[in-house]
Amino acid sequence: MTDSIQPDVPTLLLQLRDCLAEYRLQTSKWYGGLLAAEQKFSAGDSAITRNIESKGPAIHYAQCKKDGTLTLIHAFESAHFVPIGNTPVRLTPLRSKPLRPDNYGFATTLDTDGEELHTHIDDSGIKLLEGCKPDQRYRVTFYPQTTPQQIDAYFDSYQGLLNELGDWLSQQWNNEFHPLWRAYDNATNAEQLLLHAQSALKGFGDTLIGLWDSLVKLFDLITHPKKNLEKLAEFLNPEQLDSLLQASGQSLQALYLIASDEPLLWAYFSTFQAWLQLLPPHLCTEIVTRLTSEVLIDILIGVVLTGGLGLAVKYTAKALPTMTVTAKATHLLDSFIDLLLRTSKARSTQHTQISKPILLHADAPLNTGTKGKVDLTRQPGDGPDQSLLDTTLMVRGKPQTYTEIVQVQHVDDVPAQSKNLNDQPAEPADKTCTQGCPVSMVTGEELLTLTDAVLDGVLPFEWTRLYRTSAVENPSSLGFGWSHSLNHRLQEDGNELLWTDHENRQTRFPIPTAQRPAITNSLARAAIYLGEKDGELVLAQSGKTQRFYHFKHFKLTAISDAYGNRLTITYRDGRLHRIENKFERALMLRYHNDRLCAVDYQYYDHSREFIERSDEHYARHRVRLERWTTLHTAVTYTYNDAGQLIGAANPLQETEHYRYDADHVIQERQLAGGATFYWEWQHRGKQARCIRHWNNFGQMHARYEWDDAGTVTVHHQDGSRQIYEHDSNARLVSQTDPDGANHQKTYDEQGRLIAEKDPLGAVTEYQYNESGHLTALIPPEDEPTYYSYLDGHVRKIRRGMAQWYYERNAQGDITRQTDPDGHITRYTYSPQGKITLIQHPDDSYHQLTWNTHGQLTGERLPDGTQRHYAYDAQGRKTTQQEPDGTQTHYKWDAAGRLSQITLPGGKTRAWSYNAYGKVTAERDERGHITRYEYADHLHLVSRRINPDGSQLNYRYDNARLLLTGIENEHNEHYQLHYHPNGLLRQEIGFDGSKTAYAYDLNGHLLEKTEYPDTLSSDTPPLKTAYQRDSAGRLLVKTLPDGSEITYTYDSLGRLTAVDDGQWPLAYEYDL
Template identity: 45%
Template sequence: MISLPFNAVFMLNGLYARQPDGQVNIAQFKQNILKDYKEYADGFFTAWALDVDQRLSVSDNRNNELTVLKGDKDARKISGYAACPASGQLKLLHAFESVHFIPIGNTPYQIRQAISSWGEKRQVISGVLDSDGMATVTGCTPNSLYEIAFYPDVSQREVDALHASYEGVIANLHDWLMNEWNTTIIEQWKAMAPVGDPRRLKQINDAFMAGMGNALKSLWDDIKMLFHVLTNLDDYAAMLLKFISEADFAKLKAQAKELLRTALLIVNDEPLMFFYASAVVCWAQLLPPTTVAEMISEFASGLLFDILLGIVLSGGAGLAVRYAVKGVRTVKASGGVVILEKAMQKLIDLSRGHALKRHAEAVEPLAVKGSATVNSSQKATVQIQSAAQGISRVEPDTLPIRRGKAQNTQVSESRKADDVSTPAKTPNDKPADSAQNTCTNNCPVSMVTGEELLTLTDGELDGLLPFPWTRLYRTSAAEIDSGLGYGWSHSLSHRLVQEGDSLIWIDHENRRTVFPIPSVQRPAITNRLSRAAIYLGDDPAELILAAAGDTPRFYHFRRDTGGGYLIAISDAYGNRLELSRDLLGRIRRLSSPSSRALLLRYEGKHLAAVDYQVYRPADNEEACWQTVQTLATYRYNEAGQLLEAANALGEAERYRYDAQNVILERQLAGGAAFYWEWQGEGKMARCVRHWANFQQMEARYLWDDQGGVTVINADGSEEVYVHDENARLIKQVDPDGAQTLKSYDEKGQLIAEQDPLGALTEYRYDDAGQLLAVVPAEDEPVTYQYSGGFVSAVSRGKATWKYQRNAQGDITAQTDPDGHVTHYRYTSKGRLQQISHPDGSIHQLTWNDQGQLIEELLPNGGQRRYRYDALGRQITRQDENGAIT
């Protein structure tokens, strides 16, 4: 993908008011064009996908159709996961996705077992397709998941050949530009009449930038259209006959297999199309503004599409192409249009000598690199016939897999993140996801580590940045006392610890996430596997940590000799909660700008209570903060274990532990009690039985040493959970025997999921970890585009939803597939203020300084009002009919 700014990508800089140094500009084009593409396109050559629309079909020996899926973006492969059929035999077919049979032959392939039994080596089968793009593979393990890869290894020799091919094309484009400069453009400058009004020059320049800019923005849609035209010749016969003769059109149909093979590779070679488009931009910018003014309308009316189609037909298929600007034959053309037509005809004619066929041969190993997966599905056969090609064959009716044009060069923003991925770990050094994302059972026991992950919320600080006061008991933290007793942590117990050149973020769940120390050279570093990131703050002594979530929060730390301590929490709108500390360095108060706070009271080294406070003017700062309610109180034994926690109403729950601080019992205020039995001691203990003092709440856990656990429920049913070395769930078996399988990449991103019915869903990401596509087994894929790190478009089939956002990522405009636009407006603090619906109706919302909704004006004219108490709780609501509740 190409990153913004868009104009820089295509060197679209506007027109010259005076004659430029053409030779210098053209030399710079030749010198910089390849470098520019390599810089803006993520992962050039072996990493980028020269995506070709192709079909990968798989069938078994009985001609049963097998499902196939696309692949991950990082490897630029068609990939997925499914089961080998019962016969253990697969038939492969690799061809372009076209109404004509255009095989991709002699392609090396590799079939790799995706998920094997623990301790067993994954099976790998390699081979080469025949000249018709087919192969029969035997020996795969029935019902085992496999990945099929095409061109899994692209050699440096092939990359070098591709590189040399581009240099040859660029050199030819340079020569065309020089010829145009010396024979036509320089004469236009000599004959140019002065532009007397500078405003006229600005108008011409603005029109050129808009017209050419819009043409370039639609370039990749034009390329998709080119492919569609070439793979549906009869449907576009009228269009094609404007460029080639009837004889050549007949030849193109009759020899589709040979002629279109090269042409389709060229169409899908995005860098090549990029170079030709950039040459046209360079040519136009060398012209005098008055000449450009005569051809501006052409830039926005399919100019690039016509030029590229001509180049593909000429340089790709070897046909004689005639180019004519739209309307030239019916209306007398201006001088600028005639110049445009002649120049583009020369470019198209020259493309026949640009060795594009040899270039296509060089690009094929990279272009068709891909992988697919197999899965038994529907059963049928289909007859493929093409009288023009003389081909008539019956092939298995396998599901055609379009290696869709996952355009890598597009007007979209994808920042390649500085990522250092390592899993977050528990205090006993085991990988662990956040408690919210961890697979748990019952009350709740982690199915990854076997530890208890008891998370409780005792209160909340309301306001523009709501903050829940939560605490969590983690068995692996049994040796750690963070002020709430051994094993417990709370939502403010964050700290940074420096070890050598690394910083360890110990978060509110007592997980350890490792980062390199940020610097001016590395101001932002992500840890995608741990779903976290670290940034330099505005203050040199400040570091900011963030964790992924629906409502991201930023944790601000002040550096000290040991690492760093938490000083504030903020959101994307700059709403901020400040922390103050006592003389011992303990957190004393968490306060908001809306005059609300949580006060933490201690007895000795332990937290005794949390008070909700409001700010009212008084003689000194401390006296201004007045307690409205005590949200929670805590009591401990002499061993430092939390024995009791009571809420604002005095309702308490109690806890009992063994001598090593491992929880044994939890008793609720209502009398319900939960119990644990453990295997191992202290922080290494794993739960082997969990039950309660009421029926149907009992489970036993049988652990293995390969990340698996079997849960035996009270009714005798069993569940199985298996996690990988990064604490990601890879297998789940439900009590009814239904099995779900998942697979992840090295960054911990889910890339494939097989449901109990065998249907596969695949997930594709870009280099920044942004989800590009969700490809289900049967439905249309859902694709995503991004701008500024936020989703800007979602497409499913032919339907597309588009989004505009503010700097904080909130949607300001949403366009549905029918073109209806809904607008959203926000306050400076991030509260939704107005919704403007497509029918013109408006929904308005009013908020107070505390971030509380106090009034709504509905689209139908109705009005609602709300009131709150001192604790931020809603106490009255008046609806649009005047009724108060």
């Protein structure tokens, strides 16, 4: 063992002295308002609270009273009135200005309107401003003249503190830590201890992230001492506590500024981190594992109280309720805490005078809840309490932190877009823009995806097959062009690995090594890892559910999830044979010659009868029977002499048929219900792309025009057209709808969506961190939504003043969720990942019980009642028992469709189906039968025959198969007509009344016209008009009589006011 594992002390101390340089760089856009959003302003008759990061226009500002006066109050948000005096103020007059007076909507912004007013709030924190223009709206700005020099001085004022802290750490290293490290280097288990320390420091980093979010609690504790007496008593003796309660407003002002000063607090935490890294691993592990966020916030409270009020707080490691450490660790920690307290007391007062203009600078949007009478409860000795009427109040609180500690994860990313077997960029089928049956709008190839079987269990598995035209030269066990869920191939290709997945897409990766154990491919949304076993590689792809594909010597051997649930894949004669779970359910693949002919659903037979049969068979033939027993055949496949898949039948022998040309390019698909689809192709073989697509029921017929720039124009049967354009990575960049509406998208080099523009020009932006996780969603007008991560999972969501917090287990599932009101919901999971307990904020709980197959067998509801469930061997629910003991029984047909329910009283309901799985007959518990007919091979009901013989008829004379007509039992007709984009254009009721609709390019209703009865032709139509903002929110509704109803929203898009000119309504929200 050598001293090479000792910390690089000069570098650590240099990083400490420069810790605020990066902080300042990252927060430079907030200068003049870094913490300004920690305040609430009110002025005049209208108000709003607005985060400094808000992009939306503020709707309400301060309004001067009719007598030309405006009362301003500037104070901290605390239990008593603590004024913030000596504050320069600027008032900017404003007027409304139309933002976009066009045919698609209406919105306004605020523009300046006249000369600004400048005033000054004295030490009292209260200013009666005279001479403002009656009823004029103003924007109020505090400390408007903050200069770059003040900002420089603000950050420079920390440097003396950092130098002093650094000098002390250097002395500690020479006098305390270095001798301890020499002893550690000679320890036989030093390497193991180092690993423990590194793990502990990682955990400490996670604790710091959570702690930074808790700074709000620190501010609340300091500003509301009476409700936090028990906590404060841990730090202060009775005399000190009384000093805090009796402190003057001027003294408390310094205290509150320190509690608001995030850069100052960050300097202390940076020192804490450096100090921990100087500790030898055994002491580091001992201390760090006990430093919870509660302990750290306790230390911070002592620092703030000492610096803010000069109280001689004595806080030691022994006072920490969760700390139980050795004498040496206690001594070191006591020395460090004493350092923080001493430096805080010596330097904080001077620092607050420099920081005040920076911390308190802000524009002042307002909150309606503070308008009117204001009661000022003063600190003892600061004068009598006071009530002011019609007052503008601006209070500085700390509703949230405005900086945060983030976890930076290095990602070894080698982006390269996946390609199909024709060397064209290809996204997963479910992320590919398609049209029709379906045809890819990227390559023009067919992407037919069908699910034929499901293996139920804790880790469910769908047996899915996909036909891809570009794979027609690739023979598989399902014939040419087809692949299935287990068709994964991994092979070496030079110094790379080539993964051909179950959709016949190929993705390239560098070969993982011990130095590069995990490599991502962000463009392909995939990753590769070294497995736990020698020769094992693990591949993963993003999707609805996270699955890991395990390869041993390049052969797929298992599929697993984050909880370690596993499906094992076995081979026989070199071919895939069975996929099974550990709870004795499986899908077995049967072959005829080289083709897959069936998939069987099986279970592992433990019955005595089977054992007896197997023993008898062994006695006769010296071979035991296979314990895997087939419950049913999920699907059978048939082929022609050319080896092409021509039929797939379910257990009821409802069969789909396929026809191909000589190059195996699909020409025809006939569904089991009779509907048939046809394709016409340009080029041959794997290079074929569709140029015409139609069917045998007439409504759908499309032609495709392709160019060489990634654009295709789709011509529909009704004359409308759509245009799609993709980039070189198969991402959709432009889509033009039949009504001319154009949607545009922009991506970064990793293929992540960074901006999209809607047809009216509104832009939504997306931002990501170094790991590729979405960190911000910025809408055109409203408040952005921000996302913070820990270990790759969302831990916090912030929008405006509202914040949601999440704690998770190692698998990423939420274990604790805190909503913006502080309500906590907890979740508990089984070892297999099934949720077993939900504890609600009101202490009620919902308990769930699962069997080994992952089936819900019982639940205890929050009201204390219980339900129980039973299943058949194929995982289908057969019985549900209600809290009162009554039972409902379920029966299923061979295709897994519900055929009958037996109700608790013994009565039954029953259903029959066609080959599409659509209900053809429904019998209720009284024996009444309702029948459904389907015309022209459609899956859409064309006639409903009621039990009394009456009928309803339906028509779908539309290129999109939308409902166009209903005929009732009285031969009356209801008609519906559509715009080319599918939106309703006109409806004619059974009574002949007609209503027409017009929309903007975003599909939002702009006008509704109600036409009079045809017999009253002299009556003019009734028109209702709708004006909207860029987000589609209704701003003004103009009724047929010309009257208007206006709607107002806050920066979160929530409705705040409705005014019909008679009875206005206002809405307020707590966050």
